[in-house]
Amino acid sequence: MENLSSFISSPEQLWSMVITYGGKILLALLTLGIGLWLIGRLIKVLKKVFEIRAYERTLQKFLLQVISVLLKVLLLISVVSMVGVQVTSFIALLGAAGIAFGMALSGTLQNFAGGVMLLILKPFKVGDYIEAQGYAGTVTEVQIFHTVLHTPDKKTIIIPNGPLSNGAAVNFSTSPVRRVDITFGIGYGDNIDKARQLIMDILTSDQRVLEDPAPFTGVVSLGDSSVNIVTRAWVNGGDYWDVYFYLNEKVKKTFDENGVSIPFPQRDVHIYQTKA
Numbered sequence: 001m002e003n004l005s006s007f008i009s010s011p012e013q014l015w016s017m018v019i020t021y022g023g024k025i026l027l028a029l030l031t032l033g034i035g036l037w038l039i040g041r042l043i044k045v046l047k048k049v050f051e052i053r054a055y056e057r058t059l060q061k062f063l064l065q066v067i068s069v070l071l072k073v074l075l076l077i078s079v080v081s082m083v084g085v086q087v088t089s090f091i092a093l094l095g096a097a098g099i100a101f102g103m104a105l106s107g108t109l110q111n112f113a114g115g116v117m118l119l120i121l122k123p124f125k126v127g128d129y130i131e132a133q134g135y136a137g138t139v140t141e142v143q144i145f146h147t148v149l150h151t152p153d154k155k156t157i158i159i160p161n162g163p164l165s166n167g168a169a170v171n172f173s174t175s176p177v178r179r180v181d182i183t184f185g186i187g188y189g190d191n192i193d194k195a196r197q198l199i200m201d202i203l204t205s206d207q208r209v210l211e212d213p214a215p216f217t218g219v220v221s222l223g224d225s226s227v228n229i230v231t232r233a234w235v236n237g238g239d240y241w242d243v244y245f246y247l248n249e250k251v252k253k254t255f256d257e258n259g260v261s262i263p264f265p266q267r268d269v270h271i272y273q274t275k276a
Contacts, residue, residue, distance in 0.1 A: 028082040035075040043068050055119065062144060063116075108145065114165030115144040124171045132169035133159050177210065178240045180233045184251055185226030187261040192219060195229060195260050202250050203233050208243050210234040226263045 043064055050060040119142060124130050128139050130149070135157045137149030147164055149157040172178065186195045196217045203215040213234045220230035231251075235243045255262055 028079045031082060032075065032079045035079070036072070039068060039071045039075065042071070110162035111145045111160045114161035114163075115142070115146070117165045118142055118147065118161055119144075123169060124173070128171055128173035130169055130171050130173075132164055133167055135159065173237065176237055177234050178237050180231075180235055180240060180244050180247065182231045182244065182247055182251075183220060183228050184231060184255075185223060185228050185262055186255070187263045188225075188227060190227070190260050192227060192229070194258070195255070198254050198258055198260065199229065199231055199251055202247065202254060203231070206233075206243065206246070208235050208239045210236070225265060 046067065047060065047064060050063070055063075118124075124139055124142075126139050126142060130136070130139060135149060135151070137151040137155070137157055139147060140150050141148040144161070146161055147159050149159065151157060184195075184199065186192070199217045200215065203209050203217075209215055210233075215231070215233040217229055217231050219227060221228045231247065233243065233247070252262065254260075
């Protein structure tokens, strides 16, 4: 109380304190107000940019919230330091807490970062048929932490976004057309030209096979027991499997009708009898 009375009884010191800290407080409040206004304007601009670039709404909302919170924390630290409060220890504490939090949730954060990259770069989108991480299916959801696939046999596959964003992925839906590649084997005693012509007749008579690029057949290799003829036909993406199954069946029946053999591995077993 004695110190307080001494302080109050010194108008010069009181006035000096008011001038010193009052100016800092006013400047800090002014900085806080302007900073919050600028952050609000920046968030609105970023929202328009995200909408123009057609980011997913989930990603838009999450990114805007994260950016807003980070900017406000930085602004608060700046305002507090303007008043004269030492924030070094506070920043160090936040850094240590951030490191501990990151180590504890390293896998989750990796999946989160992968989800952000997938939603921004868009290597695939909902409805695409992809193959990744040993699985293949149609993408039904791309969330922040995982991606959901539905397989043709109606299984649901949930793949974490971390490995998915860092690994190789095949997107079969990028192009509207796909190429059907099938190899047929014929016997060494069969006529190659005849077999190729039979296959080509099947391809040209199927309206689902595109004329441009033109279908192709050719001898790709001489196997142990067969001459292998590769068949390549371009089709619309939705016709791929129908044409694939049709060609296998149709070529087999056509070869049978025209005396072209499709060899299969055979093994001769020789039994020798010896006297004891």
